[in-house]
Amino acid sequence: MRISDLLRYSAHRAPDAEALWFNERTYTYRQLYDQVCRLANGLRERASPGDRVAILAENSPEYVLSYYGVPLAGMGLVFLNYRLSEREINDVLTDAEPTILITESAYLDTARAALVGVESVHTLVTIDAAAAGTTHFAELLREPPMKEPDTGDDELAWLIYTSGTTGRPKGAVLTHRNVTAAACNSAMSWEADPGGSPATLFPWPLCHIAGYGVLVAHLRLHRIVLLRRYDPATFLAEVPHHRITHTTVAPTMLALLLRHPDIDKHDLSSVVRIGYGSAPMPAQTLRDAMRRFPTAGFQTGFGMTELGGNVLYHTMADHVSAIEGRTELLTSVGKPMALAAVKVVDEQGNEVPRGVVGELVISGEQVAVRYWRRPDASAETFRDGWLHTGDLATQDENGYFYIVDRKKDMVLTGGENVYSREVEEILHQHPSVAAAAIVGQPDEVWGERVVAVVEGNPAGAVSETEIIEYCKQHLAGYKCPRTVIEVAELPRNTVGKILKRQVREQLTAE
Known part of the structure; x- marks a missing residue:
């Protein structure tokens, strides 16, 4: 089954929805679907067939069309993170060797600079405005729809480079079979939609693997309200405007939403x-969100780029159980979905x-x-x-999995294993800490010492002594940070994941 088949089936079931x-x-x-077929033909x-088509842009309908249309043409879509530097984009382009690069006005200069030395690209396409030396995206849609696509299930569909949290990014080769399996796994494992017309607010950057959620939502006949980029104020305004019923977020997105000063001015009861x-979702953030959205059921998914989506999930019922007393479930990533072995x-x-x-x-x-090219x-x-x-993970007697650490x-330290997530959970409960990362630093006596790097909350100053003492009240002594360093902002990727390698x-360097 091809990626575009997911949309084709939905177009047959509900063409006018x-x-x-x-x-x-x-x-x-x-x-x-008509536009997807036209794009494939263009x-x-x-x-x-077999070529790669790269895209450097923020969210737009053209990006969604590319999700389906590039693979339908028998080509591989290369996702470029728009937050990368010109050098980093050049590295990906050099490795992937696309023949076409799709971009938009905001990133046209970056694209041109990143293309220096990349001889494979012969066509530069612009989404939003025509520019000298480029082809406008609309030109690709003028061809008649492709009637009989002949793309195979096991051909390259998406080429997504890992975020590089542990080293040089690697391109994960995802075939049509991989991506459709991921979408179908989530679609059949997620709980049934309530009555009415499901409307999904989608705030994730489409250059992230979380974009597979677009396929899942379309497979379930949702109406997708696509944000160009995540912004808490826009998010809050769109919920009542579109009577949003579903959304998915990263923990950082949710934390920013909960802290937004206007959150109580919007009717969020449709969610x-x-x-x-x-x-990882800090347990305290999740508790706060469940109180703030009493009409919403919460569920979590665990996956990665190499999986094309999620393979573990926590049901809404699991979250209710957690609030009613099984608090350990708040730190679990749930149980396997129907089509995966874990x-x-x-x-x-x-x-x-x-x-x-x-592991x-x-x-x-x-x-x-x-x-890609990394045997x-x-x-x-x-x-x-x-x-x-x-x-690093563990599984409890009831089958729930818990991610302990990377x-x-x-x-x-001193022969003892300290799992950073456990310490970070405690730090997130301290009122002065907005975000935290635990890392190890060389120590002549202990091998490594535990170091906490934290972002402070505007409400109060960070005190190293106070935070260390707070940790000692909740953790064994060897797990507690020996040093606390406050920074204005921790390094993150596009969706807010803290990049420990950069920390x-x-x-x-210091």
């Missing part, structure tokens, strides 16, 4: 479901008993086939039919 809204532009399912006139993921293994690949910490490994059709990294990550995630983020590099 609204599929997408963006800045007063609307598309029915029939119109959206690309076939300018490039060949019945809030999904979250991409990074287990925890030791260094030799043997499954460990429940309650024992090991989380995953198997299923949504697992990426390899990394060494592919051999290390994709072994014996399992994706080795690099996440293997590279665990601090080994460590900054500390080393």
